[in-house]
Amino acid sequence: PHGIQTILRELGIRAENPAYSTGLNWGGEHDRQQRTITSPADGKRIATINLATTEDYDQVVQTAQEAFKTWRLVPAPKRGEIVRQIGNKLREFKEPLGKLVSYEMGKILQEGLGEVQEMIDICDFAVGLSRQLHGFTMHSERPAHRMYEQYHPLGVVGIISAFNFPVAVWSWNAMLAAVCGDVSIWKPSEKTPLAAVAVQSIIRNVLQENEIPEGVFSLVLGDATVGAAMAADVRVPLVSATGSTRMGKKVGEVVGGRLGRALLELGGNNAIILTEHADLEIAIRAVVFGAVGTAGQRCTTTRRLIIHDSIYEEVKQRLLAIYPKLPIGNPLQEGTLVGPLIDQEAVAGFTKALEAVQQEGGKVLIGGEVLAGDAYPSPTYVRPALVEAENHYHTVQEETFAPILYLIKYQGDVEAAIALQNGVRQGLSSAIFSLNMRETETYLSHVGSDCGIANVNIGTSGAEIGGAFGGEKETGGGRESGSDAWRIYMRRQTNTINYSTQLPLAQGIKFDV
Numbered sequence: 001p002h003g004i005q006t007i008l009r010e011l012g013i014r015a016e017n018p019a020y021s022t023g024l025n026w027g028g029e030h031d032r033q034q035r036t037i038t039s040p041a042d043g044k045r046i047a048t049i050n051l052a053t054t055e056d057y058d059q060v061v062q063t064a065q066e067a068f069k070t071w072r073l074v075p076a077p078k079r080g081e082i083v084r085q086i087g088n089k090l091r092e093f094k095e096p097l098g099k100l101v102s103y104e105m106g107k108i109l110q111e112g113l114g115e116v117q118e119m120i121d122i123c124d125f126a127v128g129l130s131r132q133l134h135g136f137t138m139h140s141e142r143p144a145h146r147m148y149e150q151y152h153p154l155g156v157v158g159i160i161s162a163f164n165f166p167v168a169v170w171s172w173n174a175m176l177a178a179v180c181g182d183v184s185i186w187k188p189s190e191k192t193p194l195a196a197v198a199v200q201s202i203i204r205n206v207l208q209e210n211e212i213p214e215g216v217f218s219l220v221l222g223d224a225t226v227g228a229a230m231a232a233d234v235r236v237p238l239v240s241a242t243g244s245t246r247m248g249k250k251v252g253e254v255v256g257g258r259l260g261r262a263l264l265e266l267g268g269n270n271a272i273i274l275t276e277h278a279d280l281e282i283a284i285r286a287v288v289f290g291a292v293g294t295a296g297q298r299c300t301t302t303r304r305l306i307i308h309d310s311i312y313e314e315v316k317q318r319l320l321a322i323y324p325k326l327p328i329g330n331p332l333q334e335g336t337l338v339g340p341l342i343d344q345e346a347v348a349g350f351t352k353a354l355e356a357v358q359q360e361g362g363k364v365l366i367g368g369e370v371l372a373g374d375a376y377p378s379p380t381y382v383r384p385a386l387v388e389a390e391n392h393y394h395t396v397q398e399e400t401f402a403p404i405l406y407l408i409k410y411q412g413d414v415e416a417a418i419a420l421q422n423g424v425r426q427g428l429s430s431a432i433f434s435l436n437m438r439e440t441e442t443y444l445s446h447v448g449s450d451c452g453i454a455n456v457n458i459g460t461s462g463a464e465i466g467g468a469f470g471g472e473k474e475t476g477g478g479r480e481s482g483s484d485a486w487r488i489y490m491r492r493q494t495n496t497i498n499y500s501t502q503l504p505l506a507q508g509i510k511f512d513v
């Protein structure tokens with residue numbers, strides 16, 4: 001289907017895939033537990049992978065530790081040069097890799113390509129960054145003393161990525177880590193390992209051509225036991241994990257227990273506020289992209305729409321005019337806007353949430369059906385749902401990783417809307433549509449949105465890589481990607497140098513011996 005075998009060949013993937021890669025070499029091919037990967041697009045088997053054992057994982061960490069010893073000595077701009085070459089290879093393979101992401105994960109091809117573009121963008125960003133890993137200089141209180149700070153490589157970085165962005169979120173972490181002088185070990189979601197195998201195959205060539213030591217970029221295909229081993233492993237000073245709040249709490253607890261660093265990017269419950277001053281032409285488009293794009297499976301997906309009661313009816317009618325016409329179907333087919341959910345477990349979660357919200361008093365306006373028939377060749381296609389609900393409902397307070405948009409009415413001023421928006425445990429992304437400066441500035445002020453991302457006249461999803469990405473509260477507090485997110489991948493050192501003939505002590509302390 002869709003020439004997938006050709007694509008896999010082009011990307012260097014075999015039907016049987018080994019359990020791990022230490023950059024240049026693949027390992028763990030025999031006598032491993034296996035997992036069959038099927039496409040949510042058509043339900044067909046794509047490949048079988050071997051799952052790494054904890055011994056495999058241990059082997060990978062040892063190789064990574066060895067590689068770190070030499071990689072950290074490579075000047076940062078030279079490390080950037082390797083990342084530049086990786087970015088170029090990704091440009092070359094954008095089409096087949098985007099297709100594979102789309103076929104394995106189920107997002108539409110446009111978004112699969114967009115995801116690869118996000119990888120390319122972060123490579124470019126990291127290349128520039130490789131000449132700028134700077135600290136501050138300060139003025140010493142002591143004469144003829146110099147004080148400054150510098151950033152040194154940290155070591156082995158563990159990266160646990162989620163199925164919904166099978167490759168981009170890894171690249172945010174791995175490319176920054178690489179220019180920072182770290183080596184990384186990637187544990188992709190067991191639902192989307194092939195995209196990871198493909199990426200590893202692509203960068204492998206770059207590593208080979210540049211005689212980069214084995215272990216700078218490693219990949220371990222495993223289940224939760226590998227993630228757990230990583231979290232507990234003192235040889236891994238930083239664990240970056242993307243996924244559910246439930247998973248993140250476990251990882252955070254274990255990493256925290258050994259006082260390691262955890263970079264957590266967890267669930268969102270993102271809202272868009274539509275005030276009476278909203279430009280509805282652009283707002284409705286942003287809402288629909290945010291709510292049904294990636295079939296509601298982004299951590300930035302718009303899950304709640306908080307609407308001023310004066311425009312509530314109009315917004316509802318506009319959405320009710322669009323939802324029946326949404327092109328749902330094969331994600332690789334041009335024109336499709338909504339692909340399938342990742343698996344049947346996700347479908348069950350979708351259906352259960354809709355049942356539960358109705359029991360709480362919610363009203364499903366449209367959607368919610370599991371779709372069958374020739375146009376839907378796997379059992380994981382659903383019709384996105386619009387639900388009238390109240391913010392305090394238990395179901396509305398939870399993140400359901402599926403295309404459900406809750407319509408919530410508010411009365412009064414923007415403060416009332418902000419209170420509803422912030423009245424959830426998660427704090428990833430948020431947005432307001434308003435042309436009223438008082439409303440938008442209040443929204444961005446310290447009494448406004450409590451989220452890591454707060455947008456004006458732009459939806460909740462589809463952030464650019466140049467900004468720091470992440471969120472507050474149960475979203476985990478981590479920041480990845482742009483701005484100064486690189487700092488967490490390095491260790492900071494404060495240096496004070498005395499070039500005088502005296503030894504003055506700070507704070508004027510006298511201590512004559």
Ligand code: UN1
Pocket residue numbers: 118164165169242297298299300460461462463464
């Ligand atoms: C995620 O869903 O885990 O802002 C990441 C966005 C994308 C990244 C989402 N650039 O929607």
